[in-house]
Amino acid sequence: MIESRTSPAESIVAFGGWILALLWVSPLLYAFWTAFHPASYAVRFDLLAPWTLENFARVWHAAPFPRYFLNTFLLVTLILCCQFVICTLAAYAFVCFPFKGSDVLFMFVLLQLMIMPEALLVENYKTVARLGLLDTVLAMGLPYLASAFGIFLFRQTFKSIPKELEEAARLEGANMFQVLLRVFVPVAKPIYIAYGLVTVSYHWNNFLWPLVVTNSVDTRPITVGLQIFATIEQGVDWSLITAATILSVSPLLVAFLLFQRQFVQSFMRAGIR
Amino acid sequence: MTGHRTMLYSALLLLPATVLLWVFTYQPIFTTILNSFYSTPRGRRPSVFVGLENYETMIADPIFWKAMTNNLIYALTTIPFSIALALAMALLVSANLRGKGLMRMAFFTPTVLPMVAVANIWLFFYAPDYGLIDKFLGLFGMGGNNILGSVETALPAVIAITVWKEAGFFMIFYLAGLQQISPTLIEASRLEGAGFWQTLWRVQIPLLMPTTLFISINAVIGAFRLVDHVVAMTKGGPDNATTLLLFYIYQNGFAFWDTAYAAALTVVLLAILAAIALFQFGYADKRVHYR
Numbered sequence: 001m002i003e004s005r006t007s008p009a010e011s012i013v014a015f016g017g018w019i020l021a022l023l024w025v026s027p028l029l030y031a032f033w034t035a036f037h038p039a040s041y042a043v044r045f046d047l048l049a050p051w052t053l054e055n056f057a058r059v060w061h062a063a064p065f066p067r068y069f070l071n072t073f074l075l076v077t078l079i080l081c082c083q084f085v086i087c088t089l090a091a092y093a094f095v096c097f098p099f100k101g102s103d104v105l106f107m108f109v110l111l112q113l114m115i116m117p118e119a120l121l122v123e124n125y126k127t128v129a130r131l132g133l134l135d136t137v138l139a140m141g142l143p144y145l146a147s148a149f150g151i152f153l154f155r156q157t158f159k160s161i162p163k164e165l166e167e168a169a170r171l172e173g174a175n176m177f178q179v180l181l182r183v184f185v186p187v188a189k190p191i192y193i194a195y196g197l198v199t200v201s202y203h204w205n206n207f208l209w210p211l212v213v214t215n216s217v218d219t220r221p222i223t224v225g226l227q228i229f230a231t232i233e234q235g236v237d238w239s240l241i242t243a244a245t246i247l248s249v250s251p252l253l254v255a256f257l258l259f260q261r262q263f264v265q266s267f268m269r270a271g272i273r
Numbered sequence: 274m275t276g277h278r279t280m281l282y283s284a285l286l287l288l289p290a291t292v293l294l295w296v297f298t299y300q301p302i303f304t305t306i307l308n309s310f311y312s313t314p315r316g317r318r319p320s321v322f323v324g325l326e327n328y329e330t331m332i333a334d335p336i337f338w339k340a341m342t343n344n345l346i347y348a349l350t351t352i353p354f355s356i357a358l359a360l361a362m363a364l365l366v367s368a369n370l371r372g373k374g375l376m377r378m379a380f381f382t383p384t385v386l387p388m389v390a391v392a393n394i395w396l397f398f399y400a401p402d403y404g405l406i407d408k409f410l411g412l413f414g415m416g417g418n419n420i421l422g423s424v425e426t427a428l429p430a431v432i433a434i435t436v437w438k439e440a441g442f443f444m445i446f447y448l449a450g451l452q453q454i455s456p457t458l459i460e461a462s463r464l465e466g467a468g469f470w471q472t473l474w475r476v477q478i479p480l481l482m483p484t485t486l487f488i489s490i491n492a493v494i495g496a497f498r499l500v501d502h503v504v505a506m507t508k509g510g511p512d513n514a515t516t517l518l519l520f521y522i523y524q525n526g527f528a529f530w531d532t533a534y535a536a537a538l539t540v541v542l543l544a545i546l547a548a549i550a551l552f553q554f555g556y557a558d559k560r561v562h563y564r
Binding site for chain 2: 010086087092094098114224245252
């Protein structure tokens with residue numbers, strides 16, 4: 001970088017930016033501070049207060065957090081794998097095997113971008129109940145497995161792949177699935193990673209639908225578990241609640257802090273339509 | 274390849290997606306509309322056709338109107354605030370400032386947190402007497418506020434959380450948009466003597482219009498979808514001051530088990546979303562020129 005020359009105006013802007021940034025993370029920082037300090041310090045800020053992990057130990061014993069994490073992990077894995085497969089197949093069909101009316105069908109797919117499963121939760125609950133799947137991980141994932149957004153994104157990407165690549169593969173005797181797996185998917189790899197990160201963070205954080213379809217510890221994801229933990233009257237023990245909150249967000253937060261650039265780029269890449 | 278083969282492949286490839294979209298998007302749209310004309314089955318009493326009765330109840334229901342008004346206020350405040358902040362943030366982190374990476378991270382972090390966790394953290398801030406905000410107000414002799422417990426302040430408190438969470442997310446789209454503006458355009462306007470504000474108003478903001486439109490459509494959908502924090506913090510209270518449309522649907526469907534009424538409310542939500550969709554496809558795409 002060239003030597004930076006800062007004018008007074010730029011310094012003011014930078015200062016303002018830093019204030020805003022600090023203000024933005026302060027709720028999170030304060031929650032951290034509370035979680036790592038004894039309960040008696042929760043409501044009075046003292047820089048010299050002793051640090052402790054006791055809140056986390058108590059939280060870990062107060063609710064089955066390992067189970068909640070496992071459930072979320074299973075849910076996210078299920079959704080990610082199925083979305084990759086289902087959306088890839090659909091996008092491949094739209095790009096390489098168009099038929100009369102496939103454009104119309106694609107428009108119908110796009111409607112899901114507007115009317116997402118949350119809006120239809122009462123009917124979807126009935127459907128899941130009829131299928132006998134209430135209170136299962138599968139039920140939490142089902143409405144999201146065919147993602148219009150995924151189909152759209154993969155279709156866009158596949159469309160940009162030169163026809164010559166596909167034809168060359170065919171000349172070498174590749175069948176339809178080989179073409180998909182050896183030509184299309186490898187070229188679209190960055191999009192898969194971008195979409196994967198967006199999907200993982202979305203479903204790791206999803207709450208309303210899992211809340212509706214789960215009612216037991218064995219299936220509850222971390223968001224629902226956290227909510228149930230925080231609503232039980234703990235005598236409003238803020239240290240405990242903030243510790244539980246920090247604990248719940250830690251896996252995704254750590255991943256984000258480590259791969260910050262990739263996260264931001266993924267959201268950018270997946271977001272531009 | 275023959276047409277029949279193509280058709281067969283296509284059908285097989287599209288089968289899983291079509292079935293799932295049918296079962297969890299299209300079929301529920303139809304049954305919701307249908308069920309909104311029937312009564313809720315209770316015990317041994319099956320549901321019967323009641324015509325427009327659910328809708329008549331709805332029109333006479335003050336809580337429904339309260340939810341609609343709240344949702345409107347919620348949308349009309351969260352959207353401009355978060356968009357303006359997002360633009361400011363994007364301009365900040367795309368300027369050549371020291372530590373802009375850290376700044377970007379600070380703005381974006383709330384986006385990767387679940388709304389429920391965010392709500393828990395903010396509950397702590399909003400708590401009366403010992404919450405940070407009330408303590409701060411206490412310094413000026415204005416303490417003793419139950420922010421989430423008073424009708425006047427509960428909705429603004431919920432709105433503040435949404436803005437905090439969404440602004441960093443929208444910033445990303447502005448960042449992407451800003452990157453597509455050619456630096457020569459900015460330089461040209463600077464050379465002609467335009468200051469920072471003039472360049473912003475005359476060059477950057479007009480060129481960012483497609484991004485702004487995209488963000489606003491997302492934000493409107495979000496305003497009707499996001500209720501996690503309402504469930505976690507206020508349960509729609511006090512006195513329905515924070516009841517939003519989707520929360521009211523959830524309440525009717527799963528707390529009062531009045532599924533027929535929930536269906537009628539869902540039809541209203543669907544109508545709103547359909548209107549947004551029509552606006553996007555029909556009007557917005559033509560008005561805003563994409564390059």
